[in-house]
Each structure stands twice: as structure tokens, then as C-alpha cells.
Amino acid sequence: MIRKSRRLAALERQSSRFSSHLQNLRFQSTRFSRLRLIIFLSGFGLGVGLYYIVAQWLGWAVMALTLGVFNIVAHFHRKLIRSIKRHEIFLDIKHAQVARMRLDWSNIPLPPQPGQETEHPFEIDLDITGPRSLHHLLDTASSKDGSQLLSDWLLTPAPDAATILYRRKLVEELTPLARFRDKLQLAARLVSRQQLDGQHLLRFLERTKMPPAFTKILLSSTALAVVNISLFVLNQMNLLPAWWVFTLALYGVIYFLNQKYLDPLLDEAVLISEELRKFKAVLTFLENYRFDARPNLKELCESFWQPGKRPSEEMKRVTWVGAAIGLRMNPVFRLALNAVLPWDFFLARTLERLKQRLKNNLSDWLQAFVELEALSSLANFTYLNPNATFPDVSVGPGGRSSPVFEADSLGHPLIPDEQRKCNDFSFQSVGDITLITGSNMSGKSTFLKTVGVNLCLAFAGGPVLANRLHTHLFRLFTCIQINDSLTDGFSFFYREVKRLKALLTELQNTHELPLLFLIDEIFKGTNNRERLIGSQSYIQALAGSNGVGIISTHDLELTSLADSISQIHNYHFREEVKNGKMVFDYKMRPGPCPSTNALKIMKLEGLPVREE
Numbered sequence: 001m002i003r004k005s006r007r008l009a010a011l012e013r014q015s016s017r018f019s020s021h022l023q024n025l026r027f028q029s030t031r032f033s034r035l036r037l038i039i040f041l042s043g044f045g046l047g048v049g050l051y052y053i054v055a056q057w058l059g060w061a062v063m064a065l066t067l068g069v070f071n072i073v074a075h076f077h078r079k080l081i082r083s084i085k086r087h088e089i090f091l092d093i094k095h096a097q098v099a100r101m102r103l104d105w106s107n108i109p110l111p112p113q114p115g116q117e118t119e120h121p122f123e124i125d126l127d128i129t130g131p132r133s134l135h136h137l138l139d140t141a142s143s144k145d146g147s148q149l150l151s152d153w154l155l156t157p158a159p160d161a162a163t164i165l166y167r168r169k170l171v172e173e174l175t176p177l178a179r180f181r182d183k184l185q186l187a188a189r190l191v192s193r194q195q196l197d198g199q200h201l202l203r204f205l206e207r208t209k210m211p212p213a214f215t216k217i218l219l220s221s222t223a224l225a226v227v228n229i230s231l232f233v234l235n236q237m238n239l240l241p242a243w244w245v246f247t248l249a250l251y252g253v254i255y256f257l258n259q260k261y262l263d264p265l266l267d268e269a270v271l272i273s274e275e276l277r278k279f280k281a282v283l284t285f286l287e288n289y290r291f292d293a294r295p296n297l298k299e300l301c302e303s304f305w306q307p308g309k310r311p312s313e314e315m316k317r318v319t320w321v322g323a324a325i326g327l328r329m330n331p332v333f334r335l336a337l338n339a340v341l342p343w344d345f346f347l348a349r350t351l352e353r354l355k356q357r358l359k360n361n362l363s364d365w366l367q368a369f370v371e372l373e374a375l376s377s378l379a380n381f382t383y384l385n386p387n388a389t390f391p392d393v394s395v396g397p398g399g400r401s402s403p404v405f406e407a408d409s410l411g412h413p414l415i416p417d418e419q420r421k422c423n424d425f426s427f428q429s430v431g432d433i434t435l436i437t438g439s440n441m442s443g444k445s446t447f448l449k450t451v452g453v454n455l456c457l458a459f460a461g462g463p464v465l466a467n468r469l470h471t472h473l474f475r476l477f478t479c480i481q482i483n484d485s486l487t488d489g490f491s492f493f494y495r496e497v498k499r500l501k502a503l504l505t506e507l508q509n510t511h512e513l514p515l516l517f518l519i520d521e522i523f524k525g526t527n528n529r530e531r532l533i534g535s536q537s538y539i540q541a542l543a544g545s546n547g548v549g550i551i552s553t554h555d556l557e558l559t560s561l562a563d564s565i566s567q568i569h570n571y572h573f574r575e576e577v578k579n580g581k582m583v584f585d586y587k588m589r590p591g592p593c594p595s596t597n598a599l600k601i602m603k604l605e606g607l608p609v610r611e612e
Contacts, residue, residue: 035073145199159473173291174297180289314357406468448518
């Protein structure tokens with residue numbers, strides 16, 4: 001924890017420096033505001049006085065000089081204001097970093113909450129999404145798509161070894177690039193307080209409002225424009241009567257009949273420019289950044305550097321088309337341009353071609369940007385937790401000489417450092433089941449979640465909170481947080497039974513990856529006798545199957561299953577009573593739990609308890 005403490009101290013020093021600098025910039029901004037007011041009042045006041053008292057030309061000269069000085073001061077003031085905004089965003093980023101290290105949830109930005117999938121194998125049970133979740137802790141994305149992609153990685157039901165290794169290499173390259181990650185966030189947040197939505201822009205580009213016969217309309221209107229000009233020139237040379245009036249009238253009819261298509265289509269150009277402006281800073285920043293000696297990042301971002309397809313080049317095309325369309329906003333220019341040429345028709349065709357070109361390129365850029373944001377979230381977690389390690393993930397059957405899961409000092413990332421307790425744990429081979437017994441509040445449920453959450457991190461391509469973790473690939477399935485539903489009419493026990501049935505079905509499905517299941521307090525929704533019978537039968541069905549699992553229980557009678565089934569192993573958590581208080585060390589030990597604490601808790605809280 002010494003390395004993490006040093007990193008936290010460094011971030012706090014950076015925050016302090018940014019805060020001090022920001023305060024100084026705000027003070028300078030106040031002085032600029034006062035200076036502008038003084039220049040305006042004194043300069044124009046002096047100019048008006050000279051205009052009436054001395055000479056008009058002198059008054060105008062002083063006012064012109066005042067206006068020039070005022071604009072110069074305003075220019076530097078605007079630069080200062082932009083600097084203040086950048087420092088405010090950087091300070092927010094640093095404060096969020098400190099909050100992530102301290103697990104200060106109120107100061108960690110909450111990502112969008114699209115809703116949890118109640119039937120997901122582990123999303124709710126392991127606190128992967130939602131407030132105070134793993135996704136909440138990790139997510140630094142500035143786009144909705146980047147945030148969603150990170151969530152998808154954490155919720156992957158069937159991980160792939162090659163994908164995990166690929167992401168891990170990228171995360172390792174990104175981890176030391178703290179300044180790059182900060183600037184990437186800065187570029188996005190400078191243009192929009194809301195998260196960027198790339199899919200919205202792509203859907204916008206895919207829409208078309210051009211009529212099917214637009215090409216014919218364009219060709220006919222172009223031909224008519226040529227005829228109009230020719231007839232007009234010949235008329236001015238007194239070679240032909242004013243026949244151009246009739247062709248111009250026909251040209252105007254074609255134009256006005258298609259106005260209902262042209263106006264909405266060309267108005268879209270303004271919206272496209274506005275949406276692209278939000279991404280321009282981000283894409284340009286990535287285009288100009290060079291990942292020296294980082295081959296995987298270079299390959300990921302190569303779409304930003306393709307000759308003729310760079311974001312800056314495409315943005316220029318959009319700017320030129322936008323400027324051309326802007327000319328038609330003036331009624332005089334609009335009438336003049338379209339009277340001579342089918343200006344709007346040409347712009348509409350150019351815009352549609354630009355949209356198609358931009359859509360293809362933008363899709364590649366956004367895909368790279370979104371993936372980079374999700375990877376940056378994992379890299380940021382690695383940077384803020386220097387004691388975290390990348391797991392060894394392998395594929396293949398486990399044997400007695402090679403555990404399929406082995407962790408040294410495994411801890412939960414959503415528990416503060418000063419409260420977190422770490423444990424060693426392993427599964428020797430597929431088919432093994434660990435039964436954990438122990439007192440209330442001793443740490444059984446937390447340990448189940450610790451194993452699951454770290455596997456989600458590992459399979460997403462990120463690091464885990466352990467000194468060492470070796471694991472084979474597993475599918476995950478949990479039965480931890482079961483709630484009854486008054487609206488659906490389902491009792492707690494019935495929901496638990498359905499969940500355990502789904503787990504058993506998933507375990508029995510033919511799949512190349514074994515299942516790792518986590519069950520907390522099995523069949524706790526029924527009476528002791530039926531719970532014991534049901535638990536024994538269910539655990540016997542799980543043992544030796546294509547999976548491994550941890551089951552916590554209060555039923556000490558279940559520990560006897562280890563005597564007859566070799567794949568079942570007993571572990572426990574324990575407690576002590578010191579000075580009239582329950583004390584837990586949250587350390588897992590082999591064997592069944594030697595004691596319980598329900599009666600102790602009731603007695604300590606003053607409830608009547610019959611002495612045995």
C-alpha cells in the first residue's frame with residue numbers, strides 16, 4: 001500500500017497546484033474585466049468630449065483607438081477564460097481520481113444507468129453496474145458508447161483468451177500515459193458537458209431525404225440552367241427574342257416543386273456540423289498524438305492517420321459545404337445563386353456524398369475512440385492501484401498438479417484499503433466445490449463477491465487486486481442477492497429456486513468453458529429440515545460436473561458431505577468476543593466452522609436468550 005499512498009499524495013499535490021493556479025487565473029480575469037470596463041468608459045467618454053469640445057475628427061480617432069485597444073484586451077481576456085475552463089476541467093479530473101482512490105462515491109461521476117438485466121448470470125449479484133458498483137468505479141469514458149463498451153466487457157458471459165490478452169497488452173501500454181488520458185477527457189469535456197453519443201451521429205448520417213428521382217431532377221435542372229444562360233446571352237446580343245423568360249419559369253417550377261426535399265436536407269448540414277463539432281477536438285487530438293514504441297496502440301489508432309481520410313481533412317470538407325450552404329441563408333444570395341445555377345441541387349448532392357464518405361470514416365474513428373475509452377478506464381484503474389497485478393489466464397483442463405484457479409492475497413476492489421481483508425484461495429480441478437461456513441457478518445458473502453468481481457476484471461482485460469492470480473477461463477453464474485417481488489407475486493423462496501434451477505441448467509449445458517458458480521446461503525428461504533434435504537441433494541448434483549463453485553451456508557450439517565464426496569472441501573470464517581463485542585478477522589481457514597454467533601449477537605444486543 002506504500003506505492004498507492006505515494007500515488008495518492010502525488011495526485012493531491014497536483015490538485016493543490018491546479019487549484020492554486022486556477023485561483024490566480026480567476027483573479028487575473030477579474031482584473032481584466034475591470035480593465036475592459038475602464039477602457040470602455042474612459043476611452044469613449046474622452047472621445048465624446050473631444051468630439052464636441054475640440055474637433056470631431058479627434059473624437060472619432062480616440063473612439064476608434066479605444067475600440068482597438070478594447071478588442072485587444074478582450075482577445076487576451078477570452079484566452080484567459082478558456083484557460084480557466086481547461087483548469088477547471090483538469091481539477092475535476094484530478095478530484096475524481098482522488099475520489100476513486102479513496103472510494104469517495106459522492107465525488108465519482110456516475111455513468112449513465114441504462115437499467116440492469118435481472119436475469120443476467122451475475123450483473124446484480126456482483127455489483128457490476130449501478131451506483132457504487134465496479135463500473136461506477138472504473139468508468140472514465142466521455143462517450144456513452146465507451147461507457148457501454150466497458151460495461152459489456154465486465155458482463156461478458158463467455159470470455160475469450162485471445163481477446164483478454166489483446167486488451168491486456170493495450171491496457172499495459174496505456175497505464176503510464178496518465179497525461180494522455182487526462183487530455184483525452186479534457187478534449188471531450190471542453191465541447192460538451194454531456195457524454196458524447198457517436199451512435200446518434202451515425203444514425204443521423206444514415207438518414208436520407210432525397211427523392212428517388214433526384215439524379216434526373218439534378219440533370220434536368222442543370223440542362224435548363226445552361227439553356228437559360230445561353231438564351232439570355234443570345235437575347236442580350238439581339239440574336240433571339242426573350243425566350244429565356246419561359247425556360248426560366250420552367251426552371252423555377254422544378255425548383256419550387258422540390259423545395260420540400262431541399263430545405264430539410266440542407267438544414268441537416270447545420271445539425272451535422274454541430275454534432276461533428278463535439279467530436280472534432282477528440283478526433284483531432286487522436287490524429288495528432290503519436291504512440292511511440294507502443295505498437296498495439298498504434299495499430300488501434302491507425303484509422304486516424306490514413307492519407308486522405310484523416311479527421312482534420314474530413315472536417316474541412318464539412319466546413320466548406322457548410323459555408324456554401326450558409327450563403328443560401330441570405331434571401332438575396334439564395335435567389336441570385338439559384339436563378340443562375342441549380343445551387344441548392346448541387347449542394348444537396350454534395351452533402352449526400354459527403355455524408356456517405358463521412359459515415360464510413362466516422363464509423364472507424366468512433367470504433368477506435370470508443371475502444372480506447374474503455375481501455376483507458378481499465379488503465380486508469382491500474383494506474384490508481386499500483387499494487388494490482390495482471391492475472392495469468394489460461395485455457396485447458398485442470399489437473400491435480402495445476403490448479404484451475406489460484407489466488408494469493410485476493411481482495412475486493414469496492415472495499416476501502418483500510419477495511420479490505422485479503423485471502424488466499426484455490427480450486428484444484430474442475431468439479432471441485434468449496435463449502436464455506438461461518439458466523440453472521442464474518443465475511444462469507446463478501447468473499448464470494450471478491451472472487452467474482454476479480455474474475456470480471458480479469459476477463460475484461462484488466463488487473464486484479466491480488467498479489468498473484470492464475471485462472472482458467474470460466475463462465476460465471478451467481479445466486480447471491482435474491483429479492484421477492486410483490487408486483488410479480490413471486491416469493492423469495494420461489495425466486496431462489498428459479499435462480500438455482502437456471503444455474504443448474506447452465507451448468508449442464510454443453511459448453512467448452514466450465515462454469516464458476518457462487519451461491520450465498522443456499523435455500524435460506526425455507527425451514528431447517530427442508531433446507532438441509534434440498535441443499536444436500538443440490539450440492540451432490542453440482543459436485544463433479546463441468547464447473548467449480550463456492551457455496552456459503554449456516555447449516556453445519558452440510559460439511560459432512562466432504563466425508564463422502566472427494567470434490568467437496570470445507571472452509572470457514574470465525575469470530576471472537578472481546579470486551580463484550582464481536583470481533584472478526586475476515587480470514588478464511590480450512591475446515592468446518594467450530595462456532596456460531598447468532599445467540600451471541602442476540603445476547604449482546606439485550607434480547608432474552610435461554611442459557612443452554
